[in-house]
Amino acid sequence: MWSVVLIAACGSGSTDPGGPGGGDPSLGPGAGLNGRRPFPDNNPWNTPIAGAPVDPNSDALVASIGVGGSLHPDFGADYNGGPFGIPYVVIDSTVPMVPVTFDYADESDPGPYPIPRDAPIEGGPSSGGDRHVLVVDRDRWELYELFSAYPSGMAWQAGSGAVFDLGTNALRPAGWTSADAAGLPIFPGLVRYDEVVAQKEIRHALRFTAQRTRRGYISPARHFASSDTSSVRPPMGMRVRLKASVDISGYPPSARVVLQALKTYGMMLADNGGNWFVSGAPDARWNDAELNTLKQIRGSDFEVVEMGTVVTN
DSSP states (O other): OOOOOBOOOOSOSSSSTTOTTOOOOOOEETOOOTTOOSSOTTSGGGOOOTTSOBOTTHHHHHHHHOSSOBOEEEOEEEETTEEESOOOEEEOTTSOOBOEEETTGGGSOOSOBOOOTTOOOTTOTTOOSOOOEEEEETTTTEEEEEESOEEETTEEEESEEEEEETTOOOOOOTTOOOSSTTSOOSGGGSBOHIIIIIISOOOSOEEEEESSOOSOBOTTOOOOOOOOOOTTSOOBTOEEEEOTTSOOTTSOHHHHHHHHHHHHTOEEEEEESSTTEEEBOOOTTOOHHHHGGGGGOBGGGEEEBOOOOOBOO
16 A cells, blocks of 8 residues: 655744644643644645635536535544544654564555554554554654554554654655555644644644545645546545635534634545545544534535646656
8 A cells, every 4th residue: 555755744844843832742642732733834734725726627626526425524532432533642752663564665664663562543453444553753753654554562564654754844755655545644634632622723734535536646645546547536635625605603613623724724635535534533522513513514615726737657
């Protein structure tokens, strides 16, 4: 699946990785970052796109995903008896590096990685799904991500892995995947509880999926995962935003924070999956009733930000 050699950041872009008013992230699964933000301020993830031009092919691209389809929060507090989404854990430099072996070693950043033995796995220890493992090292200010991750003694076996230096804007090599199909980092695009409830503001683009994608990608994505060459299919890295005309004033607080982020920063296509599924981290404190109001948003409420060059090989 993927691989990596990149660097994404959990910072504000200043020399102080905590950024203005930011403190050290807390430690543990789902820990708050206390104001720190992945990537420098001028990184694509952190760049507001509310005023960017609309892509000339926007209508066809949105229709390809589905104008009548609903925005779907793929995270929350309770599904099949527990929180669901893509989990992460924040560690410090005392966590030891351990060996990691990869199925797709030619596009993966080699180990060792500081992956705790009890790191949370997407879907749980017995999951047969994507089994992502995301680790933020607050001291090294690095992000370690695995796809299809399985513990093996003190080591880990994974389909692919990526290491992102959270203090730069470096991109992975062209054509390389990561722990995500688009060759992007996953963690910076998640909806997190600490941002929505504590900060009451998301200051970055979000991650979303679509069922049918194009054999192509646009920066900052570096990889595609499709054989479909149709120009109406969305390429990896495509960015959409919620139209300015959509009234979000009547939504409950947590949903309104997400919707405002979709107007200001939009969301990037990062993987094949459910149409209009937006990614977030699991947390037992989410108010699922509030989050489910996001499903009132339809595909027709989005527009594609001007894409530029689509890489097809």
